[in-house]
Amino acid sequence: MSIDLETAAKVAKLARIRVEPDALPVLAQEFNTILGFIAQLNEVDVTGVEPMTSVTPMRLKRRADVVTDGDQQAKVLSNAPDAREGFFAVPKVVE
């Protein structure tokens, strides 16, 4: 299927990446090239094949459900673009 400008704009919105309207045609064209390449997968007979979910079959390790770390507020906030009073600060979220 071919990606139109509307779909390209929708994908950009879902990905939370601002794309200016005049950049959309090139973006849609690139998507179409990549999706055209990916479309080769339709040639493969995948009947009865389970999707691969783990690279090496393994049982995930378990551990006791206890606190192992914490009390590192200053370190957690040290790279924040805007931190105030021990919190990450962001623009107003709720009207």
Place this chain on the structure above:
Amino acid sequence: MSALNTMTIAAARDALRRGEVTSLELTEACLAAIDSADALNAVVHKTPDLARQQAQAADARIRAGEAPALCGIPLGIKDLFCTKGVLSQAGSRILQGFLPEYESTVTQNLFDAGAVMLGKLNMDEFAMGSSNETSCYGNVVSPWRRGNDATALTPGGSSGGSAAAVAADLCLAATGTDTGGSIRQPAAFVGITGIKPTYGRCSRWGIVAFASSLDQAGPMTKSVRDAAIMLSAMCGHDPKDSTSADLPVPDFEAMLTGDIRGKVIGIPKEYRMEGMPAEIEKLWADGAAMLRDAGAEIRDISLPHTKYALPAYYVIAPAEASSNLARYDGVRYGHRARLAQGDGITEMYEKTRAEGFGPEVQRRVMVGTYVLSAGFYDAYYNRARKVRALIKRDFETAFAAGVDAILTPATPSAAFGLGEMAEADPVQMYLNDVFTVTVNLAGLPGISVPAGLDGQGLPLGLQLIGRPWEEGDLLNTAYALERAAGFVAKPSQWW
């Protein structure tokens, strides 16, 4: 003794233990080489003070007679590894100024073994690229040139800074990471050795994530022996990575006997691509002959789903990337866009990510978003995961039939010029990984060994693919190939 920065890990280790050289001397030689190599743009954050401090500590350990193999060895570290208190930006503007409060498990393992960090190495942004042209720090320039032609060539990618730094003797070895070929392709382009171990061998903890089911760290070195030494130090079980394998780590170096008599080496017919340069075809045939002469059995095999590996990869890797890179939102770390009056949280996300991510990363995040979106998940993502299962099964069938390792070219061409692919569509660049990407999809170990020069004097590599968890056997086969190929060429210094 030749210039200290040109030494292999093995030679430096032996000299350190005999007291013929100190780690500080090795480190100073590398720091001087780095300072005179800014034209390569391989080292993006130099850490000379830390390096000298680590070197002095290593020298004390060596004097005390307590010296693991890597003790005192100066290394370069790819910018993808989080290093405590040292800028770690994954080659991206969105992580500008990011100073980790923690150390990645792999670098911690290396430091525990006494290794010295010289600095952070350039790379494609978030490891997405095959030419090191997507980095926020600018292109890495390969130390290699086509004879007397001054055209700037790519060192490959995404571990392009690591490749250039090792090839130009700015460090004894470097760390790399490999999601679709990012260790093996650049290693082949600059004439060095690079191994991607089995998925789960090296902890991914503290390595900036690209595609979590494909990412693996590995060493990039001047010899197969060095790769064995460094890999032993890098890997090991880590409770902080749930996919880290709880398996003993062998002494890989001790497994290098060079004896490969009776080993079965598979030659997959599907890797003979249309339009493959005759030089690559010949290199491959020569490599098979060398292994046969060393006593291995060469067997034609089939890996029927090879053709579908790249398309499956370009669904799975962007899908995982779109999920992993959702964390870059301008809230907790890294870049935040300057907002206009009245902008809310959504504008903050969208502007931050538009400013912070380069074009290739944006493209892949959006492709990943698309293939995971409602209505397309089954058609693209689930289908790709089924094809991935078939690709893995191809390898399992070959190994079950008695194949010990598989020999292929490492890349479809020698290094190309920087900017030469600028006009090509993204898919043309993706084809660089055609021989390497299958290995990531199947989670197998793969190693690139320099094996010859092309007509223009540029290095070409061969790839060996091994059984899961049998890096020791794979390294030994690579060692036999290395000895037979006798690759000794170095770039002549122009920088």
